[in-house]
Amino acid sequence: xxxxxxxxxxxxxxxxxxxxxxxxxxxxxxxxxxxxxxxxxxxxxxxxxxxxxxxxxxxxxxxxxxxxxxxxxxxxxxxxxxxxxxxxxxxxxxxxxxxxxxxxxxxxxxxxxxxxxxxxxxxxxxxxxxxxxxxxxxxxxxxxxxxxxxxxxxxxxxxxxxxxxxxxxxxxxxxxxxxxxxxxxxxxxxxxxxxxxxxxxxxx
Amino acid sequence: xxxxxxxxxxxxxxxxxxxxxxxxxxxxxxxxxxxxxxxxxxxxxxxxxxxxxxxxxxxxxxxxxxxxxxxxxxxxxxxxxxxxxxxxxxxxxxxxxxxxxxxxxxxxxxxxxxxxxxxxxxxxxxxxxxxxxxxxxxxxxxxxxxxxxxxxxxxxxxxxxxxxxxxxxxxxxxxxxxxxxxxxxxxxxxxxxxxxxxxxxxx
Numbered sequence: 001x002x003x004x005x006x007x008x009x010x011x012x013x014x015x016x017x018x019x020x021x022x023x024x025x026x027x028x029x030x031x032x033x034x035x036x037x038x039x040x041x042x043x044x045x046x047x048x049x050x051x052x053x054x055x056x057x058x059x060x061x062x063x064x065x066x067x068x069x070x071x072x073x074x075x076x077x078x079x080x081x082x083x084x085x086x087x088x089x090x091x092x093x094x095x096x097x098x099x100x101x102x103x104x105x106x107x108x109x110x111x112x113x114x115x116x117x118x119x120x121x122x123x124x125x126x127x128x129x130x131x132x133x134x135x136x137x138x139x140x141x142x143x144x145x146x147x148x149x150x151x152x153x154x155x156x157x158x159x160x161x162x163x164x165x166x167x168x169x170x171x172x173x174x175x176x177x178x179x180x181x182x183x184x185x186x187x188x189x190x191x192x193x194x195x196x197x198x199x200x201x202x203x204x
Numbered sequence: 205x206x207x208x209x210x211x212x213x214x215x216x217x218x219x220x221x222x223x224x225x226x227x228x229x230x231x232x233x234x235x236x237x238x239x240x241x242x243x244x245x246x247x248x249x250x251x252x253x254x255x256x257x258x259x260x261x262x263x264x265x266x267x268x269x270x271x272x273x274x275x276x277x278x279x280x281x282x283x284x285x286x287x288x289x290x291x292x293x294x295x296x297x298x299x300x301x302x303x304x305x306x307x308x309x310x311x312x313x314x315x316x317x318x319x320x321x322x323x324x325x326x327x328x329x330x331x332x333x334x335x336x337x338x339x340x341x342x343x344x345x346x347x348x349x350x351x352x353x354x355x356x357x358x359x360x361x362x363x364x365x366x367x368x369x370x371x372x373x374x375x376x377x378x379x380x381x382x383x384x385x386x387x388x389x390x391x392x393x394x395x396x397x398x399x400x401x402x403x404x405x406x407x
Binding site: 009050051054110113176179182183185186187189190191192193194195196197198199200201 | 212215276279280281283284286287288290291292293294295353354355357358360361362365
C-alpha cells in the first residue's frame with residue numbers, strides 16, 4: 001500500500017471517529033443502587049460514602065502502624081463490630097443530628113499522626129467502638145434500601161479493605177513511608193475538625 | 205508490509221476506542237448529587253490564591269532545609285492547626301488581621317528559608333502553627349452554597365498537603381551547594397511576595 005493511500009485511510013478513520021464521538025448515548029448517572037442486589041449496594045454505599053470510608057481506612061492504617069497482632073485483631077473485630085452496630089441501627093428509629101463520625105475522624109487521625117502506641121486491648125476497644133458507631137449509622141441509612149444484606153456486603157468489603165491496607169502498612173520498612181502514613185493521619189484529623197465546624201455552620 | 209500492518213492497527217484501535225466512548229455505561233458516581241462538586245472546589249481552592257500557595261510551599265522548603273524530624277513534623281502540624289483555624293471561622297469566632305497574618309506568614313517563612321534559620325523544633329512548630337490558623341480561618345470556610353462541607357474539607361486538606369509535598373520535593377535540592385543557593389533565592393522571592401501581600405493588605 002502506498003503512503004498516500006495509508007494517509008487517506010487514516011484521515012477517513014479519524015473522520016469516522018469524530019463522527020462517532022459527536023453522537024454519544026445518554027449517560028444514566030445518579031443511580032442510587034448498583035443494580036446487582038443488596039450485597040453490592042452495601043459495598044457501593046461504603047465505597048461512595050466518605051464519612052464511612054475514610055474512618056475505615058484510618059483504622060486500617062493505624063492497625064498497620066501498630067503491627068501484625070493489632071492488624072489481625074482489627075481484621076476480624078472491626079468488620080464484625082460494624083455489622084453488629086448495623087443491626088442495632090436497623091432496629092433504631094432516629095438518626096442523631098450531631099455528626100458523631102467527626103470524632104472518629106479526629107480521634108483515629110490524631111492517633112495515626114502522633115503514632116501513639118496504644119496497648120493492644122485498648123486498640124481493639126477503639127476499633128470495636130468505631131465499627132459499632134459507623135455501623136449504627138449505616139444500619140439506619142440502609143433500613144430503607146438493602147437492609148441486612150447490605151450490611152453483610154459492607155462487612156465483607158471492610159474485611160478486604162482492612163486486610164489490604166493494614167498488611168500494606170505493616171510491610172512498609174523505610175522510615176519515610178511510615179511518615180507518609182502519619183501525614184495521611186493528620187489529614188484525617190484535620191477533616192474531623194472541619195466536619196465539626198461545618199456542623200455548627202449547618203453545612204455538613 | 206509491516207508499515208501497512210501498523211496503519212491498519214492504528215485505525216482499528218481508533219475505531220475501537222471511539223466505539224468504547226460511545227458505549228457510555230451507567231455512571232454510578234455522584235450519589236450525593238450536586239454536593240460531590242465540593243471535593244473539586246476544595247481541591248482547587250488552595251491553588252487559587254498565590255499567598256496561600258507560596259506560604260504552603262515555604263513550609264515544605266523550610267522543612268526540607270531543617271531536615272528530620274522537622275521535615276515531616278511541620279507538614280503534619282500545619283493541616284491540623286489550619287483546620288482548627290477554619291473551625292474557628294466556621295464557629296463565627298473572629299480573627300483580626302487575617303490578611304496581614306497571611307502576608308506575615310509569607311514574609312517570615314520566606315525569611316527563614318532565605319536565612320536558613322534553624323530554631324528548635326518546638327519554636328518552628330509554633331511559628332508554623334500560628335500562621336496555619338490565619339490560613340485556615342481565611343480559606344477553609346469559603347464553601348459555595350449547596351456543596352458538601354466534608355468533601356470540600358477533604359479536597360482542601362489534600363491540596364494543602366500536596367503543596368507541602370511540592371515544597372519538600374523542591375527543598376531536597378538543599379543537599380547540593382548550588383541547590384542551597386537556589387533555595388535561599390526562593391526564600392527571598394517568597395519573602396518579597398509577602399511584602400507585596402502586606403502592602404496590598406494595608407493599603
